[in-house]
Structure formats: structure tokens, C-alpha cells
Amino acid sequence: MNVFLFAIILLLIFMTLVFFVALWRKDNSIVDIAYGLAFVLVSWTGFLSYGSSHSRQFLLLTLITIWGLRLATHISLRKRREDGEDPRYRQWRESWGKTFIWRSFLQIFMLQGTIIFLVSLPILLVINKPGGELGALDLLGLLIWLIGFTFEAVGDWQLLRFKQSSANRGRIIQSGLWRYTRHPNYFGEATLWWGIMLIALNSPSGWLAVISPLLINFLLLKVSGIPMLESKYQGNAEFAAYKNRTNAFFPWMPKPKGE
Template sequence: MSGYPWAAFAVNLGCAAGAALVVMLVAFAVGVARSLHRVVDIAWGLAFAAVAAVSYGVSAGHGDDGRRLLVLLATLVWGLRLATHIGYRGRGRGEDPRYKRMLDKAPHGHRASYALRVVYLRQGALVWLISLPVQAACYIRGPIDTAARAGAAVWAAGLVFEAVGDRQLVRFTSDPANHGRIMDRGLWSWTRHPNYFGDFLVWWGLFLMACGAWQSVVVSLVSPLLMSFLLTLGSGKRLLEQHMADRPGFTAYKARTSGFFPLPPRRGA
């Protein structure tokens, strides 16, 4: 265990938690001022970017510079792209139905404090936990290895899948002729959730970048496992499909299209 700088990493854990908290508190202030708590979805990507930037700075002199830079850039690109996309997609819209249902449960007169606790602080805690590979990789003293290169390839594939899927959906929904229709073209004909599948690859890729020391593997494994659960069984695929279940054409789309992992459309479904 002497090969891994545990004391410095412990400091990083605290700094990362502080970075995530600051981003979420700023988002909370904006959400209260605008009575629009969907801004937390923009803060989600920004918080990961903040954690990566803080971890890169705090880890100077403790980990390999090449690996630190690789993880920093990968997280920044993913987080800032996601925040930009969500901000663009949500402009001019009202509250997200998910948050409206959640905040309708708030005790009378305590909606803001309930939102802070249930929406913002909870997501901030998830950012801190899921970002463990980003933090841990910054303290690996060995240079970029085969696992890190493989992780970069998996990350890149995930980013492309996520970005292309998001772009295809934006173009589809922006056409008035497609109003009320199910998006079943491009990547969306191979999987019902190309953006979630891309996220899945991104975080397994970041985990591989943190596999240069067994200590960081042990610390980081919870991250891709938790993200995989959230994307498939938690707040991602499961909730979205519950929301779409009654839309015309969704049953047929579901019958012919893979639920998560990309596969050729099933003929005759």
C-alpha cells in the first residue's frame, strides 16, 4: 500500500466534495431564483468537470502527469459537452416533470429546503462517488499503460455514441412533422437509449484509465457499477420508458429495438 499516496488522495476526496458542493449550491441558487430546478441537470456535467479540475490541481507531484492530463481532458470534454447539450435542449421549457413530481412531495412552505436536500445535495453526493476513478487515476504514479489506452478508446466510443445520439434526437424533435412520433432512426434504431449507452461506455472507459494500480481499482470499481445501475435500472432507462409507455408507437418500437446494448433491429417485430 506504500506505493499509493493515500494521505494525498484523502485530501483530494475532501477537495472534490467541496468542488461538487459549490457547483450544486450555485445551481440551487439559480434554481430557486428562476423557480426551475431542472438546472441541476446542467450542473451535473459541470460538477464532474469541476471535480476533475480540482483533482488535477491537487494531485500535482503525486501522480503521473500524462495520466492526470488524460483523465482531466476526458472528464472536461464529457462534462462540458453534456452540460451544453442539456442547456440547449432545455431552453424555453418549464420544469422537468421528474422534478415537479419529486418536489410536489415537499412539506408545505419548505419546497426550497426540500429541493436542496433531495435534488441538489443528493446529486452532488453522486457526483463525488461516481467521480472516484477520475480522482484515483490522478494519484497513479505509473505512466499511461495498455489499460489506460483501452480506456481512452472505450471513452471515445462512448462520447461519439452519446453525442451522435443526442444530435440525431435534437434534429428529429426540431422538425414539426415529427411531433408526437417516436424517434427510431439512426442510432435510435439499434438501441432505445444510445445516449445512456454512450454514458455507460464513458464511465467504464474512465475506470480503465484508473486501473494502473490495484489500489485505485478497488477504490474506483463502485463508480462504473453504480453508473450502470442508474442508467439501466435507476433514474435513466427505467423511468424514461415508464414516461413513454403510453405514447403511440412505443410498444412496436420497444418490440423491435434493443433496450440498451446496440443490436440490429428485430425484423417482423
């Protein structure tokens, strides 16, 4: 067995266990907490089973562990403030009816596991064949990861603080990083995976790592990220004005009000 097959089997087992926990709790949205943890699990078990203690492996393990644990912690804290299952998953629960169980297993948990495997390709490639010593490409990747992680972590923190105030209920955050992009956390998420990809390029088959950030960008920009989130604000005048002034993804100076 190689590290790639190992990761597939491990994710199949892990996501199946999360599925049964979700059935017991009647809350499929716990899959969002499992998302970041799955990367940490796959990375460390893959490294302990197939790694060679190369410095590039340790670098990527550190970056993915920091990112995955922070994301899981953030989503856990956010869920504490919410009432039950996330509305997206609740809507699927209601609309799927009698097919809910098998569709949940395949369309939520197994699909999530497949995405995690594809996105984790950079670390798996480096575990398999780490390449030469650390160099300029690793440093560039680390710097890009730091930019992305900062946008994601700070953006999430600013949004959490904004929502904690009862005066902001029903309002749209437009301060901090959110003044320059409507989705600083999504921009950060996409950016940090480009940084991880650059580090993985040092692996002999590292070009395959480009699948990871390309998939993340596609999901955030076209599928479950910006389109799904912004659809909730259709008809909201405050959001319409905010949308007219502020870039959706890449940070930039906002347009003056009234333009």
C-alpha cells in the same frame, strides 16, 4: 486535507450555490446543466491543488472536460427549447408542497453531489496516485471511452435534430443509432465511464474506480434513466412496437417488423 476531502467540500459548496440559483429561477432542472460542469470543476481544481502533472492525469482531465462541457452545452440547448422547468422536477415541486425547499436541497442537489463524487472517483484516484507510465490499459480505456462518447454525442445530436422538425411532434425516433438501441446516449454514457475506470486501474488503489461505472449502470438501468423515461410512453402504440423490436440498452440488429 487530501484530494477526496477537498472534492467533497467543493461539491458541497458548488451544489449549494446551484440550489440557491434554482430557488431564485424557480427551476430545479438547472441541476442537470450543473452535473457535467461539476465534474470539470472537481477534476481541474483537484488537479491544480494536488496533481503532479502526470500524463495519466492529463489524459483523464482531457476526457472528462470534453465529456462534461459537451453534456452541459447539450442540456443547455435542450432547455432553451423547453417551456420552463423539466416536467420531472415540476412534478416534485407540486407533490412536495411545504417540504419542497428542504427536500429539493437534500433529494436533488445534495444527492446529485454525492453521485458526482462517487462517479468522479477514477480521476480523484489518479490525481492522488497516478501510477506508472501510460500503457496498454490506458489505450484500451481510451478506445472504450471513444466508443461511448460517440454513442452519447451522436445519439443526442440525432434526437435533437429529430425533435426540431414539427412533423415529428409526438413521434418516437427510430432512425440512426436509435434503430439499434432505444437509448444510445445512455449506452454511451455507461460505456465511456467503463473506459475511464480502465485508465484509473493503473493507480495503486485503482480497483476502487469500479464504483463509478457500476453506479452509472445502476442509475441508468434501474433508477432515473430508462425506467423513468420509458414510463412516459406507457400506452403509446408506436413505442410499444418499437420496444418489441429494439434492445433497450446494448446496440443490436432490430427484429423484423411483425415478430
